[in-house]
Amino acid sequence: MKLPYLLPWLGAGLLAIFSCSKSSTHPLPSGQDQPSITISDVTLARQPRQNINFRFYLGLSASSTQEVTVNYHTEAGTAIAGKDFIPDSGVLHFAPGSTQAYVDITVIADSLRRPNQTFYLVLSDPNHATLAKNKATGTILNQDLPYLPTSDSGYTSPLSYPGYRLVWHDEFDEQQLADSNWNYEIGGNGWGNQELEYYTSRPQNVFLSDGKLIIEARQESYGNNAYTSARITTQGKHEFQYGRIDIRAKLPVAQGLWPALWMLGSNIKQVGWPQCGEIDIMELIGKNPREVVGSLHWKKADGNVATFNNKYDLSQGDFSQAFHVFSLLWSADSLQILVDDIPYVKAARQDLSDGIYPFDQPFFFIFNVAVGGNWPGPPDQTTVFPQRMFVDYVRVFQQN
Template sequence: MKNITRLTLLIVSLLLIYSCSKSDKSTPKTEPILPTLSIIDVTQARDNKLTTSFRFFINVSSASTQNITFNYTTVGGTAISNNDFTAQSGVVTITAGQTVGYIDVPIRGDSLRQADQYFYVQISSPANATISGTGKAIGTIQNKGNYLPIDNTGYTTPLSYPGYTLVWNDEFEGATLDSKIWNYEVGGGGWGNQELEYYTSSTNNSYLTNGCLVIEARKETIGTNNYTSARLTTQNKKEFTYGRIDIRAKLPVAKGMWPALWMLGSNISMVNWPKCGETDIMELIGSNPKQVIGSVHWAQNDGSSGTINNGYSLSSGDFSDKFHVFSLIWKQNNIQMLVDDQVYMTAKNTDITNGSWPFNSPSFFIFNVAVGGQWPGNPDSSTIFPQRMLVDYVRVFQ
């Protein structure tokens, strides 16, 4: 009888153990799924003077029943900590039920003309959440300042000449270009030379700083054009016949650059080019940085363009090193071009045997920097943008 009782107890015990084991296997414990944190990049323009703020948002993938915390710190890139932005670090708490947090980084004002800059914000060590990816966001500072430090060394010319009177000048001393004098020509399309730029009226491409006009070619896309620049004229505003013209400028010399200071006949809208006449006071091809070309163009009898030109080469350095003065001495039936008061090109009406001399009528100014085209060729990997032409003054004496 005792043996039967012991056997019965053993069987019951085994059944209980088996039952408990089976129950444990059918209800495994599961860990809660934590929400994920994602920090968002910021791109924003800085103010020229005032300190502003970049706000980096941190998105939470789903609301949590607990507070979420994480550490953060700023990391310098091309933007320098405590120079371009104020360094930040600390702990952020996103309260239970919320799905967004943020980090503010002060951006210091700066009017310097410079390339856009970047820095990072890094988040780490989350509690009650995980971090998506590297946990690093990029802050891109868009620099819109117009201040350029300018080395003003180079050749200069006087404000008066014997027998001449200064009848008009622009010294570019104001804050903005004078719209009573200057026009913006806007557009792409190659400009008859297969050029690559789109000309704009934006202060990205033309502005005044430190007493100079700056025409800036940039590598940026508008439509089908991968470069931007500016082309300024005085058409219908300032037009002249004869006199001495002085233009003091410093030139871009990289591959594919084509800066020009030139004039077109004011009757172009009636007779078209080249019958109106074109006077190129200065052109430079960036791949030949030591030489400028002076030219005149007119219509030959068959309507094609006739040309007289000559070049002026520096004995040392190039035309980007310092300022030079490009001059035109324009008389009836006679044109001379000069660099730093040295005559290097002369054209007379008697030089034209095919066509007629169009240069006894009013002309207007054009200042531009072209990119690419039939003559200069295209920029290559050696061409660093932006490229700038600086014009210190233009003066007309009669």
């Protein structure tokens, strides 16, 4: 080939080679060649006696030959800086070749049971990297903590009555419920009333705090149930026949809640319900926050359930706002149910004569908070959980 023909060809080839080299070394869009920083959320249970660290892990999408830095600082949410967590800020360094680092934020010890809280770790001003996520959430779990005070206002009753002696009581002043006094009933089978809760013995649902027994109903999946609560009894441990019983309590009043302080005949395993008899010292249906019902149930001669009851209405306020004393005056031939020393159910033996009279034998206590059921109906959008029943004491007096 003659040179004049070769030069144009070489010129075109060199131009093509030059054009490819220029394209391959053109700078990529800003940040596209840098690793990105991510940060993970943290959720931990608060501790009642010691501070704990919430460790926020940061990661790089790829290692870098250069040191990567990023600024961080804490930001309050529902958690308060200086009270719930120790605020912090600084610069975090990723050494060359490293893809993971972390920041520890101290959460301050507390024992108060309350709603969970949040705070944030915020990232800014990355160097040799970009931010894929610039904020992580720290969630402080408080809902299982052991301390839950409540106002002690309301009606009270004495530790003695003329002609009576105190034969048994529980003031709930210990650290935990005494096994020598109480049983836990467990399960979620509806309890004969189409109830919706699963009863547990967990401290999430039943615990002592500040001299009170607290039964807490929660909206949570447990077993095959959507709610949890607790039901405790003195069956086989403390059973009583006649006397005066005082129970001081403050009640949950939301739709779908069914707190009860009641008694069953101790021979229930032998004769079954309702032949054993039932004394409802207090039942409240949440949609009626100012009203409690006292009832007597037994088995009629035809086998059906007999009921003798009445209701008591507060003149002002509702039963969640203060403590009230729910009482039973019980003798061989009569029963009275009272609220704050006002009797509103009065029954003589002759009023309960259809069938076998069961109220002349020992009975045991049951304290529980049901969720849903045939009587109260289910919770609705107005029902806020958790819901709690506080019991200050139970006292049994018998005549001298």
